[in-house]
Amino acid sequence: xxxxxxxxxxxxxxxxxxxxxxxxxxxxxxxxxxxxxxxxxxxxxxxxxxxxxxxxxxxxxxxxxxxxxxxxxxxxxxxxxxxxxxxxxxxxxxxxxxxxxxxxxxxxxxxxxxxxxxxxxxxxxxxxxxxxxxxxxxxxxxxxxxxxxxxxxxxxxxxxxxxxxxxxxxxxxxxxxxxxxxxxxxxxxxxxxxxxxxxxxxxxxxxxxxxxxxxxxxxxxxxxxxxxxxxxxxxxxxxxxxxxxxxxxxxxxxxxxxxxxxxxxxxxxxxxxxxxxxxxxxxxxxxxxxxxxxxxxxxxxxxxxxxxxxxxxxxxxxxxxxxxxxxxxxxxxxxx
Amino acid sequence: xxxxxxxxxxxxxxxxxxxxxxxxxxxxxxxxxxxxxxxxxxxxxxxxxxxxxxxxxxxxxxxxxxxxxxxxxxxxxxxxxxxxxxxxxxxxxxxxxxxxxxxxxxxxxxxxxxxxxxxxxxxxxxxxxxxxxxxxxxxxxxxxxxxxxxxxxxxxxxxxxxxxxxxxxxxxxxxxxxxxxxxxxxxxxxxxxxxxxxxxxxxxxxxxxxxxxxxxxxxxxxxxxxxxxxxxxxxxxxxxxxxxxxxxxxxxxxxxxxxxxxxxxxxxxxxxxxxxxxxxxxxxxxxxxxxxxxxxxxxxxxxxxxxxxxxxxxxxxxxxxxxxxxxxxxxxxxxxxxxxxxxxxxxxxxxxxxxxxxxxxxxxx
Numbered sequence: 001x002x003x004x005x006x007x008x009x010x011x012x013x014x015x016x017x018x019x020x021x022x023x024x025x026x027x028x029x030x031x032x033x034x035x036x037x038x039x040x041x042x043x044x045x046x047x048x049x050x051x052x053x054x055x056x057x058x059x060x061x062x063x064x065x066x067x068x069x070x071x072x073x074x075x076x077x078x079x080x081x082x083x084x085x086x087x088x089x090x091x092x093x094x095x096x097x098x099x100x101x102x103x104x105x106x107x108x109x110x111x112x113x114x115x116x117x118x119x120x121x122x123x124x125x126x127x128x129x130x131x132x133x134x135x136x137x138x139x140x141x142x143x144x145x146x147x148x149x150x151x152x153x154x155x156x157x158x159x160x161x162x163x164x165x166x167x168x169x170x171x172x173x174x175x176x177x178x179x180x181x182x183x184x185x186x187x188x189x190x191x192x193x194x195x196x197x198x199x200x201x202x203x204x205x206x207x208x209x210x211x212x213x214x215x216x217x218x219x220x221x222x223x224x225x226x227x228x229x230x231x232x233x234x235x236x237x238x239x240x241x242x243x244x245x246x247x248x249x250x251x252x253x254x255x256x257x258x259x260x261x262x263x264x265x266x267x268x269x270x271x272x273x274x275x276x277x278x279x280x281x282x283x284x285x286x287x288x289x290x291x292x293x294x295x296x297x298x299x300x301x302x303x304x305x306x307x308x309x310x311x312x313x314x315x316x317x318x319x320x321x322x323x324x325x326x327x328x329x330x331x332x333x334x335x336x
Numbered sequence: 337x338x339x340x341x342x343x344x345x346x347x348x349x350x351x352x353x354x355x356x357x358x359x360x361x362x363x364x365x366x367x368x369x370x371x372x373x374x375x376x377x378x379x380x381x382x383x384x385x386x387x388x389x390x391x392x393x394x395x396x397x398x399x400x401x402x403x404x405x406x407x408x409x410x411x412x413x414x415x416x417x418x419x420x421x422x423x424x425x426x427x428x429x430x431x432x433x434x435x436x437x438x439x440x441x442x443x444x445x446x447x448x449x450x451x452x453x454x455x456x457x458x459x460x461x462x463x464x465x466x467x468x469x470x471x472x473x474x475x476x477x478x479x480x481x482x483x484x485x486x487x488x489x490x491x492x493x494x495x496x497x498x499x500x501x502x503x504x505x506x507x508x509x510x511x512x513x514x515x516x517x518x519x520x521x522x523x524x525x526x527x528x529x530x531x532x533x534x535x536x537x538x539x540x541x542x543x544x545x546x547x548x549x550x551x552x553x554x555x556x557x558x559x560x561x562x563x564x565x566x567x568x569x570x571x572x573x574x575x576x577x578x579x580x581x582x583x584x585x586x587x588x589x590x591x592x593x594x595x596x597x598x599x600x601x602x603x604x605x606x607x608x609x610x611x612x613x614x615x616x617x618x619x620x621x622x623x624x625x626x627x628x629x630x631x632x633x634x635x636x637x638x639x640x641x642x643x644x645x646x647x648x649x650x651x652x653x654x655x656x657x658x659x660x661x662x663x664x665x666x667x668x669x670x671x672x673x674x675x676x677x678x679x680x681x682x683x684x685x686x687x688x689x690x691x692x693x694x695x696x697x698x699x700x701x
Binding site: 019185244261263318319320322325 | 342343345346349350353379380381382383384385386428431440441443444445453457558559562673674684692693694
């Protein structure tokens with residue numbers, strides 16, 4: 001009976017989510033595109049290579065500094081397609097709305113989606129609307145799916161990290177998670193701390209055109225940097241070593257995370273991504289990223305090595321080493 | 337504290353580490369960190385690996401989740417299953433196994449269990465839902481007990497009658513006395529910064545007076561911890577046993593008198609069961625008679641059964657510093673963060689969880 005229950009932690013993006021996907025979804029849906037385990041699937045239709053991706057959004061609160069559930073729903077899918085090395089083109093959207101939901105609020109969210117789609121250069125071309133009885137959902141849930149065209153000559157995948165490559169992070173960590181949690185728990189953050197929610201396809205496309213040698217691209221979302229690194233280390237069978245001193249975390253984000261007992265390396269982001277590339281190209285990548293407002297804090301944070309496959313190691317500020325594991329499930333605020 | 341650059345921090349740490357190793361003089365110093373937050377900070381900064389054989393760091397009974405017995409979780413579950421009750425809890429407690437199930441499992445089956453970050457959030461829920469009884473699972477040491485007491489006083493002042501506490505608050509000094517009386521083999525103690533900020537230094541005096549054990553109050557930054565370990569190593573090398581405060585920017589010798597007053601006004605000490613340590617004299621805090629209308633165990637007439645500890649679980653020995661997590665036969669086999677058997681694997685601040693997550697099953701830890 002106990003093992004039959006889905007717990008909240010199964011949706012947290014960590015080990016429990018992985019277990020659920022591996023035990024229930026993957027065996028049932030088995031196919032090579034799914035087995036690649038990237039952020040989107042590479043599929044072919046009549047010889048054209050497309051990337052196809054989907055995601056569901058249940059964030060609370062629905063509005064937060066720097067974004068809202070609608071902007072998140074567009075940017076999330078756009079970014080998943082972009083980090084697969086494709087140009088996102090068309091999105092679909094499905095709304096599940098609770099009876100009694102405000103028309104005005106829905107209009108605001110839809111307008112925000114339209115704005116985000118415009119910024120990303122994609123069109124929302126089809127959709128669905130369902131209204132369910134009061135109490136059956138918490139206000140509004142949104143699902144988006146999208147397709148994009150693979151950029152010619154680009155091959156990126158979480159399975160292509162190789163020893164000797166550098167690991168580059170596009171910016172500071174944790175703003176999205178702490179903005180949402182601060183609202184949820186009534187904490188006050190300085191005004192400059194906002195969700196980093198943003199479409200990344202523009203900067204990624206520019207980057208891939210300038211440095212087509214990039215072999216791994218991953219957006220750093222739920223589960224944070226540690227989880228993303230873990231996925232890459234496992235997919236590629238390599239050890240990733242990163243240096244704490246190279247990782248940027250805004251002091252206010254760090255303070256709020258400390259207060260709630262969260263490690264910034266595990267906090268969700270909505271506008272950051274990771275790159276693995278041969279070290280010859282890494283400075284060029286950083287230079288391009290630093291020219292964009294969304295990735296001004298980009299830096300080389302570590303290296304890919306052989307060592308133990310699947311392992312992620314953090315070299316700490318004081319000279320120690322710490323192994324970064326996958327989180328179990330959802331982040332829960334602690335006692336003290 | 338002066339803000340140091342990454343480079344300065346690295347240099348200061350290297351200096352402290354070298355000094356600690358020199359002071360250890362070729363032997364291994366056994367130091368217990370009492371507090372779970374210290375345990376996590378030590379792993380997070382890679383301090384064990386940094387100190388090598390010079391210092392063996394042993395995790396003590398300072399994780400409030402770990403020392404909460406299973407029958408408290410059972411009592412909380414009994415609360416949650418009563419009609420009209422909303423159970424509010426800090427996040428850490430949700431996955432702790434009771435005798436049969438955890439709060440997370442009860443929640444998945446429909447119990448109204450809500451995660452809060454403060455007892456004031458629970459009080460706000462009580463105000464919003466006056467028809468229901470809102471029970472706050474009051475767990476923790478001297479750090480959190482005054483906050484729960486303050487929420488209760490606010491409830492009384494505002495006439496909120498549906499806010500209840502299920503207190504499992506505990507105090508740290510009796511647990512230390514118990515460990516030392518039972519002959520824990522230690523060279524020094526790293527005392528908890530947050531608890532000390534409330535109780536001050538006097539309650540630890542017995543550590544040096546009666547047990548001649550070097551004891552240092554430490555903060556939670558990597559350099560705080562290394563500085564406190566150096567202070568212990570200096571005492572040990574010189575054959576001294578003194579009570580030192582290396583966290584002076586937060587901990588005053590007299591503690592926080594206002595927090596202590598609230599604590600003593602609202603609670604009275606009683607003998608309570610600690611998971612792994614047994615019944616410790618006057619180590620628990622229950623509501624004084626004047627506040628019993630807010631006591632969930634009385635209002636909801638909860639009957640607690642004796643705690644059933646899971647078979648083969650060595651959390652007790654780990655909490656007493658008599659066993660390192662990786663020595664437990666269940667560690668990383670039957671007992672993992674995914675399927676925890678004992679409480680030390682559940683809480684992020686538990687010794688077993690920290691060993692597993694940061695040390696990867698003990699290797700390199």
